[in-house]
Amino acid sequence: MPRTDIQNLALREQRREEILQAALKVFARRGMVATKISDIAKEANLSHGLVYHYFQSKEEIFTLLVQRAADSSVQIIEQAYLQAGTPFEKITWMTEQILHSLAEGQQILLFLIMIQASTSDAVPEEVKQLFTSKEFKSPVHCLIPLIMEGQQHHDIISENPLQLAVSYYAFIQGFAINKLQWAQCPLPEAASIMKIFK
Incomplete structure (x- = not known):
């Protein structure tokens, strides 16, 4: 049939x-x-x-995976916005979700693809265009409004929101790389990472 x-x-x-x-x-x-x-x-x-x-090519596949990785990072921020509580509590919730996904191994490879895409000169032209297009949502930039809202609530320190967002993702990416290289790598509690905002 x-x-x-x-x-x-x-x-x-x-x-x-x-x-x-x-x-x-x-x-x-x-x-x-x-x-x-x-x-x-x-x-x-x-x-x-x-x-x-x-x-059509490995470049097409790589570009799709970069888009998926970026979308995944932005989706978790969008979900955080919908949570109850203060901006600090929302980012804490998001951090718990990310750490859980790293512990389960689900997101590690996507993080690695994003790191490759943003640091290698050899990425496809489509990926470079993706990062520079007006439609592209960077996780760092998507987190900034939530950080600024937290600063207005006085539960996040009054430092440059962009630097705070960059620092936050540097921690996350570092843990992803460590976990990939060393499967038994102990991940911190969300509260440890959240100290950068206090």
Whole structure:
């Protein structure tokens, strides 16, 4: 019995997701430059040609993963805004969620992709354009209004909000890298990270 259009679409989306997940692991291990489509295909247990059926190039895959990583970081901030409590309590909630995802291993590779994308000269032109486009939402810049609101409530120190946001994400990215290199790396409590805002 032939598959329906809905089943075909579902299978296509499943295949694309399998390739993206495999690519995420390979890019994290090998970096953008050293990764080949054949490496991604091998990781996904798919043929080289089948990967090309779903994606035009490794650059396209990398760009999609960078967009996913950025969206994921912004979504957690948007969820934090919706939480009850003061701005400080909202950022604390967000920090707990991020640390939990790092402990579970879900977000570590996405953090690593973002670090590669923002520090390597070899990233695709599409990624550079993504970072400089007006539509791009940087997690650092999305956090600033919440920090400023906290400063107005006097529960966050009156220092440069951009510097505070940068410092916050430097901590998070550092823990992500440590956790990737050392799986048993103990992560701090959210309260320890939140001290930078006091």
